[in-house]
Amino acid sequence: xxxxxxxxxxxxxxxxxxxxxxxxxxxxxxxxxxxxxxxxxxxxxxxxxxxxxxxxxxxxxxxxxxxxxxxxxxxxxxxxxxxxxxxxxxxxxxxxxxxxxxxxxxxxxxxxxxxxxxxxxxxxxxxxxxxxxxxxxxxxxxxxxxxxxxxxxxxxxxxxxxxxxxxxxxxxxxxxxxxxxxxxxxxxxxxxxxxxxxxxxxxxxxxxxxxxxxxxxxxxxxxxxxxxxxxxxxxxxxxxxxxxxxxxxxxxxxxxxxxxxxxxxxxxxxxxxxxxxxxxxxxxxxxxxxxxxxxxxxxxxxxxxxxxxxxxxxxxxxxxxxxxxxxxxxx
Amino acid sequence: xxxxxxxxxxxxxxxxxxxxxxxxxxxxxxxxxxxxxxxxxxxxxxxxxxxxxxxxxxxxxxxxxxxxxxxxxxxxxxxxxxxxxxxxxxxxxxxxxxxxxxxxxxxxxxxxxxxxxxxxxxxxxxxxxxxxxxxxxxxxxxxxxxxxxxxxxxxxxxxxxxxxxxxxxxxxxxxxxxxxxxxxxxxxxxxxxxxxxxxxxxxxxxxxxxxxxxxxxxxxxxxxxxxxxxxxxxxxxxxxxxxxxxxxxxxx
Ligand SMILES: Nc1ncnc2c1ncn2[C@@H]1O[C@H](COP(=O)(O)OP(=O)(O)OP(=O)(O)O)[C@@H](O)[C@H]1O
Ligand SMILES: [Mg+2]
Numbered sequence: 195x196x197x198x199x200x201x202x203x204x205x206x207x208x209x210x211x212x213x214x215x216x217x218x219x220x221x222x223x224x225x226x227x228x229x230x231x232x233x234x235x236x237x238x239x240x241x242x243x244x245x246x247x248x249x250x251x252x253x254x255x256x257x258x259x260x261x262x263x264x265x266x267x268x269x270x271x272x273x274x275x276x277x278x279x280x281x282x283x284x285x286x287x288x289x290x291x292x293x294x295x296x297x298x299x300x301x302x303x304x305x306x307x308x309x310x311x312x313x314x315x316x317x318x319x320x321x322x323x324x325x326x327x328x329x330x331x332x333x334x335x336x337x338x339x340x341x342x343x344x345x346x347x348x349x350x351x352x353x354x355x356x357x358x359x360x361x362x363x364x365x366x367x368x369x370x371x372x373x374x375x376x377x378x379x380x381x382x383x384x385x386x387x388x389x390x391x392x393x394x395x396x397x398x399x400x401x402x403x404x405x406x407x408x409x410x411x412x413x414x415x416x417x418x419x420x421x422x423x424x425x426x427x428x429x430x431x432x433x434x435x436x437x438x439x440x441x442x443x444x445x446x447x448x449x450x451x452x453x454x455x456x457x458x459x460x461x462x463x464x465x466x467x468x469x470x471x472x473x474x475x476x477x478x479x480x481x482x483x484x485x486x487x488x489x490x491x492x493x494x495x496x497x498x499x500x501x502x503x504x505x506x507x508x509x510x511x512x513x514x515x516x517x518x519x520x521x522x523x524x525x
Numbered sequence: 526x527x528x529x530x531x532x533x534x535x536x537x538x539x540x541x542x543x544x545x546x547x548x549x550x551x552x553x554x555x556x557x558x559x560x561x562x563x564x565x566x567x568x569x570x571x572x573x574x575x576x577x578x579x580x581x582x583x584x585x586x587x588x589x590x591x592x593x594x595x596x597x598x599x600x601x602x603x604x605x606x607x608x609x610x611x612x613x614x615x616x617x618x619x620x621x622x623x624x625x626x627x628x629x630x631x632x633x634x635x636x637x638x639x640x641x642x643x644x645x646x647x648x649x650x651x652x653x654x655x656x657x658x659x660x661x662x663x664x665x666x667x668x669x670x671x672x673x674x675x676x677x678x679x680x681x682x683x684x685x686x687x688x689x690x691x692x693x694x695x696x697x698x699x700x701x702x703x704x705x706x707x708x709x710x711x712x713x714x715x716x717x718x719x720x721x722x723x724x725x726x727x728x729x730x731x732x733x734x735x736x737x738x739x740x741x742x743x744x745x746x747x748x749x750x751x752x753x754x755x756x757x758x759x760x761x762x763x764x765x766x767x768x769x770x771x772x773x774x775x776x777x
Contacts, residue, residue: 205655206616417609467614
């Protein structure tokens with residue numbers, strides 16, 4: 195029996211209650227955090243404060259949802275709980291795509307371009323890349339988790355390094371444009387990008403909501419899923435494409451975050467104690483929102499720190515990653 | 526009817542399936558026997574599209590399995606592998622209900638519920654239906670997986686060592702259940718068995734494999750003989766007939 199079995203529910207009724215309770219608590223927590231985030235320490239014109247903070251809040255919600263959902267989906271299709279898209283370098287892929295786009299087209303052409311078109315171009319390049327790179331990794335008939343883990347982590351490092359390498363070869367002007375594109379932060383979220391982001395993420399979420407049963411079957415692993423009539427190649431590639439879209443949205447808005455998704459997904463799994471996507475996906479999304487909005491409120495409003503949230507989240511996410519790795523090694 | 530044509534499969538330099546051509550008519554129980562590593566599981570996986578062969582073809586009712594649509598095939602053929610590990614945490618009932626996915630895409634109809642309940646009754650799981658799989662013994666878990674396969678209500682049922690972990694009583698009950706499904710519902714069952722006496726008593730056909738080849742096939746009376754068993758297992762095995770069934774003795 196696995197060590198976590200002790201904290202898992204024992205009967206279906208308990209399991210149901212626990213999942214519902216967890217969702218209600220998480221939802222309440224997010225609501226509270228959002229209310230505090232909007233109102234705490236506000237001075238001056240309320241209309242201005244609410245509009246300004248409202249924008250930020252919308253951004254945080256979008257990022258949290260995209261990161262959490264992409265992590266859970268990725269873990270479902272790869273049948274593991276340790277790797278995430280960002281550990282595998284999906285976000286590095288997005289950085290790389292943007293870098294290559296600039297390297298080949300030049301900053302002059304790019305800066306004249308409609309930002310929506312530019313985002314679309316980056317997204318398409320990234321999705322094609324990820325399809326090409328990851329199809330051989332995930333579509334094999336016999337999979338070893340250890341091989342996947344190893345190649346995954348190595349791939350992530352490789353892609354990040356490659357992106358950095360290409361960046362060093364850019365001329366200074368182009369590099370400026372690129373860093374503008376890449377290092378957006380919570381404090382200066384581009385409203386146009388956010389609009390596109392919301393549209394894309396809502397579309398993905400709608401598709402997911404209608405395919406929860408299919409995701410559950412995919413989560414049973416390739417042999418059982420194929421037996422139940424899942425077209426494995428097609429469906430896994432489709433889900434990986436959705437993951438690419440989600441990662442692209444969050445990376446475009448805040449830049450790469452390595453361990454945040456893992457932290458949110460792992461905490462959500464603990465909280466709900468079930469693998470049903472109808473419960474797990476919203477739970478992960480709410481957990482991520484709670485971490486991000488709650489964390490931001492605490493640091494910014496109470497402690498008056500400004501940029502530390504990313505570091506704090508990455509630290510705890512990294513710890514979770516290590517724990518999972520060690521636990522996985524013992525099994 | 527299941528037909529395989531010249532199936533070949535190798536891992537690295539070792540040939541695991543060597544030109545396997547078989548015809549399994551509709552109806553009846555076919556058992557596949559052979560030593561560890563003979564290629565039985567590989568053959569079953571290739572027939573059920575879980576594994577692709579390097580060359581050769583498989584067809585079911587004259588339709589190529591790799592060209593058949595996934596969901597349609599899942600309503601015609603169900604397969605259970607030798608080892609089943611799930612990442613998901615499910616109750617017995619939830620697992621068995623997954624067998625209905627090809628029919629209902631996750632929304633259980635009254636007919637689905639009935640099929641699920643039948644499958645659980647056949648495998649004596651009703652009392653365990655609300656238990657999580659990680660709270661079951663090995664044999665109970667094995668029965669839950671077989672129940673899922675039966676709940677799929679397919680014409681063809683492929684099982685890799687379904688008697689794994691089962692005690693005498695449950696092993697016999699499962700064989701009788703399968704017999705009944707074959708007789709009453711005209712199912713076609715193909716299974717890998719290590720207990721050659723179960724194969725002898727309950728099969729209509731036995732296929733013997735060795736080193737990736739089908740070396741013998743026929744009725745139990747034709748296969749369960751000292752000469753053929755020696756050929757298959759490389760050991761001396763006595764065979765006796767009791768009550769019209771042939772039994773192999775290899776314990777002493
Ligand atoms: N993924 C794999 N990679 C390499 N070799 C494999 C792989 N799977 C199976 N084999 C080899 O193929 C051969 C046939 O394996 P298979 O599982 O079909 O045997 P089997 O007849 O089912 O044996 P058992 O009775 O032990 O279940 C074995 O020699 C095995 O070592
Ligand atoms: Mg086997």
